[in-house]
Amino acid sequence: MFRIESAGSRLCDRLVRREVLRVGGLACCGLTLGQQHPSTAIAAGTSAAFGRAKSCIVLFLMGGPPQHSTWDPKPGAIAEIRGPFNPIDTVVPGIQVGELFPHSAQVMDRVALLRAVSTGDNAHSSSGYAMLTGVPHVPLNAENANPGAPNDWPSVAAMVQHLHRGPQLLPASIRLPHHIFNTDQSTWPGQDAGFLGRHSDPWLFRCEPTARDWKGASFAVNADVPLARLDTRRTLLEQLEEQLRAAERAGRAGNYSSRQQQALDLLTDARARSAADLTDESDEMRDRYGRTPFGNTVLLARRFVQAGVKLVQVNWYRGADEPSENPCWDSHTDEPNRLKKVLCPPADQAFAALVSDLDAQGLLDETLVLCLAEFGRTPRFNPRAGRDHWGPVFSIAAAGGGIQGGRVHGASDRDGGQPAEGMVRPADVTATIFHLLGLDPATEVHDTLGRPFPISRGRVIDEIL
Known part of the structure; x- marks a missing residue:
């Protein structure tokens, strides 16, 4: 899911820097x-x-x-x-x-x-x-x-x-x-x-x-977030990153922007979601590795x-x-x-x-x-x-x-x-x-x-x- 946290120092445009960096976090697992x-x-x-x-x-x-x-x-x-x-x-x-x-x-x-x-x-x-x-x-x-x-x-x-x-x-x-x-x-x-x-x-x-039936579906979007909403969030992300680039003139935001673009691509690609989905494995294989x-x-x-x-x-x-x-x-x-x-x-x-x-x-x-x-x-x-x-x-x-x-x-x-x-x-x-x-x-x-x-x-x- 896309998560925005409130902690962190504020930029001159009153946006919280940590908020900017958290937009685009993937699903139930954070991905750096x-x-x-x-x-x-x-x-x-x-x-x-x-x-x-x-x-x-x-x-x-x-x-x-x-x-x-x-x-x-x-x-x-x-x-x-x-x-x-x-x-x-x-x-x-x-x-x-x-x-x-x-x-x-x-x-x-x-x-x-x-x-x-x-x-x-x-x-x-x-x-x-x-x-x-x-x-x-x-x-x-x-x-x-x-x-x-x-x-x-x-x-x-x-x-x-x-x-x-x-x-x-x-x-x-x-x-x-x-x-x-x-x-x-x-x-x-x-x-x-x-x-x-x-x-x-x-x-x-x-x-x-930790769960025995852990599914590992970390690239999936939550059920209450239709894929169509990603375009809106992409726009929000672009706006936030534009302001971040203006506030941080060292250029670090450019690198982050490309990484976030890749993250958004992952959310909509079935191959990426499948790679992290353990439900594709048989019960026999899950038991073989151990449900630990x-x-x-x-x-x-x-x-x-x-x-x-x-x-x-x-x-x-x-x-x-x-x-x-x-x-x-x-x-x-x-x-x-x-x-x-x-x-x-x-x-x-x-x-x-x-x-x-x-x-x-x-x-x-x-x-x-x-x-x-x-x-x-x-x-x-x-x-x-x-x-x-x-x-x-x-x-x-x-x-x-x-x-x-x-x-x-x-x-x-x-x-x-x-x-x-x-x-x-x-x-x-x-x-x-x-x-x-x-x-x-x-x-x-x-x-x-x-x-x-x-x-x-x-x-x-x-x-x-």
């Missing part, structure tokens, strides 16, 4: 739009996997899952380290995962594990910045850090948005169901376009996918890439009922119960369903899937039966789009506390994503001063390609 931008030169790669992926889905387990109970179990460690859960065999001989991931164990022949990823950073905000951008935060271990210089490197999603343009209805990059934030509501840095400018921000698709916030949004991500979106980032849903002492995967207290009852079942079900579904539809070879987070958890449990933040070593699962399944690269030490071999840095992860999407990591973008920077300074992880 990023304009596409001209591409820079994209060099050809030498690897056989270069450009193998047409799209990428990033599953971001906000809060940091424990490597010991997910992708890197330590059965030989003492109880205070290995935890209460046992490893289980997968379909690949010699590869085990935690017992709370039985569905994922059955698709491990299509999944590669990175078990020595390291940021060296123990703060959600700054370590998250590194994982989302491939660039270390300055300084490290900066909790509740906000976006802004000097930490304004564009996210991977923003780089993809910036480097892909063309006559397409849906944007190159979408994030859902909300941005990532800490308990104090501070927004993590590294989620937007940074020095590239707001016109390259990935779209933020806000939604509340994570299952709903992962299935929606699959529909978006089928509709042509280049990159979709699914953030773990943080609802109002999350406990403040251990929200999402931030398991400082009572970790075993949280993992067993709340966290692992929906994550395992949705991840495995996505991999197997893409494979069955012949889309896995051209769709890169990554399951990652900002960091892992400490080797030892704390006195509250939880684990704390740990950036020295953690794990990532990857599948499709040029990834060779059934492989493990890197290893942590006996306690799962330090890299033992094959360490991978965030820049290596971003370089590999770009490489598989057909973007040479040496491709240059320019900051506001015109200085050139490669989109990633990392090493492509050839061991899993």
Whole structure:
């Protein structure tokens, strides 16, 4: 729906600036739009996997899952380290995962594990910045850090948005169901376009996918708003934007106007509405992904890439009922119960369903899937039966789009506390994503001063390609 809010400072014409910016919000979910931008030169790669992926889905387990109970179990460690859960065999001989991931164990022949990823950073905000951008935060271990210089490197999603343009209805990059934030509501840095400018921000698709029968119809117009009324609202929007341009001479309104035009086009296009409509999926498929916030949004991500979106980032849903002492995967207290009852079942079900579904539809070879987070958890449990933040070593699962399944690269030490071999840095992860999407990591973008920077300074992880 088109929503006008009253908060915000007033312009000289007595219009509220926030009101202007809210006109054109889409349906029951707010959509923050990023304009596409001209591409820079994209060099050809030498690897056989270069450009193998047409799209990428990033599953971001906000809060940091424990490597010991997910992708890197330590059965030989003492109880205070290995935890209460046992490893289980997968379909690949010699590869085990935690017992709370039985569905994922059955698709491990299509999944590669990175078990020595390291940021060296123990703060959600700054370590998250590194994982989302491939660039270390300055300084490290900066909790509740906000976006802004000097930490304004564009996210991977923003780089993809910036480097892909063309006559397409849906944007190159979408994030859902909300941005990532800490308990104090501070927004993590590294989620937007940074020095590239707001016109390259990935779209933020806000939604509340909590109902079992959630339909995901976010591009639809409310039943009481006939499509004919859109012309009237378009006229209102044009009038408001004209006044905004007069009030803001920096030219930012021009970018916003084009984004709003694209939003209005989305409202009237059946293809766009269909991409976000989960009612097109069978009950069997809905149940396969799981009728949970994570299952709903992962299935929606699959529909978006089928509709042509280049990159979709699914953030773990943080609802109002999350406990403040251990929200999402931030398991400082009572970790075993949280993992067993709340966290692992929906994550395992949705991840495995996505991999197997893409494979069955012949889309896995051209769709890169990554399951990652900002960091892992400490080797030892704390006195509250939880684990704390740990950036020295953690794990990532990857599948499709040029990834060779059934492989493990890197290893942590006996306690799962330090890299033992094959360490991978965030820049290596971003370089590999770009490489598989057909973007040479040496491709240059320019900051506001015109200085050139490669989109990633990392090493492509050839061991899993």
